[in-house]
Amino acid sequence: MNDKRVVLVTGGMGGLGEMICTKMADAGYRVATTYSPSNQSHGDWVAQMEKRGYRILAVPCDVADFDSCAEAAAAVRDRLGDIDILVNNAGITRDVTFKKMEKTSWDAVMRTNLDSLFNMTKQVCDAMSERGWGRIINVSSVNGSKGAFGQTNYSAAKAGVHGFTKALALEVARRGVTVNTISPGYIGTKMVTAIPADILDSKILPQIPVGRLGKPEEVAGLIIYLASDEAAFVTGANIAINGGQHMQ
DSSP states (O other): OGGGOEEEETTOSSHHHHHHHHHHHHTTOEEEEEEOTTOTTHHHHHHHHHHTTOOOEEEEOOTTOHHHHHHHHHHHHHHHOSOOEEEEOOOOOOOOOGGGOOHHHHHHHHIIIIIHHHHHHTTTHHHHHHHTOEEEEEEOOHHHHHOOTTOHHHHHHHHHHHHHHHHHHHHHGGGTEEEEEEEEOSBOOHHHHTSOHHHIIIIIGGGOTTSSOBOHHHHHHHHHHHTSGGGTTOOSOEEEESTTSSOO
8 A cells, every 4th residue: 555655744855854754665655855945955865865766756845835835735746646644844943042032033933843734734634534544744842742941932833733733633533534743852863963972971861761862763663653554543642752751
């Protein structure tokens, strides 16, 4: 069945998103991803993926803009067919204490991390319901559950992700569509591993009971499960994948 299903991953070029794309391709899905229209190196990324044996469709999209999301979804449907699985992964940070936070930093994070869920999910949800099968997987964060110093904007947006998940899950549950949240902790992406080793060792790793960073492929594996037929009874859930850093 996987080779007949299409997955769209927002923000799939680099970091966690790239691992989600490649692992889902390995699992037999036809994969598309979005990239920011300002990203001038998207062609290089696609070529690099092809050298690794991955044919991933890349479409430009500003996830904070509704019309741009509509155009991106239409482009994926034209090239690959109906979108069966949506992974809302795109996100940004603009970290600063609330005292120093400007309205522009608040708005940018809210638009990219939270408004994007409406903008992109709106393009696929009705069609999934009409077909009687669909998976919507929203990537939140441990900091949406526990909060984080200097991240009032990010924590608020990521907490909102799960509110969106629960409400939409109720609306589409009887139509064969599941909606779930995953909340990763510190994952060993290039961005995290670029943190100075002394900060990792003294400030971050001591907070994680398993004593290490998460692996991007571990998060991708969770998404593959949620996208499967076997996960049909899981909906409205927020699944923590943080090494025990925050338990609910």
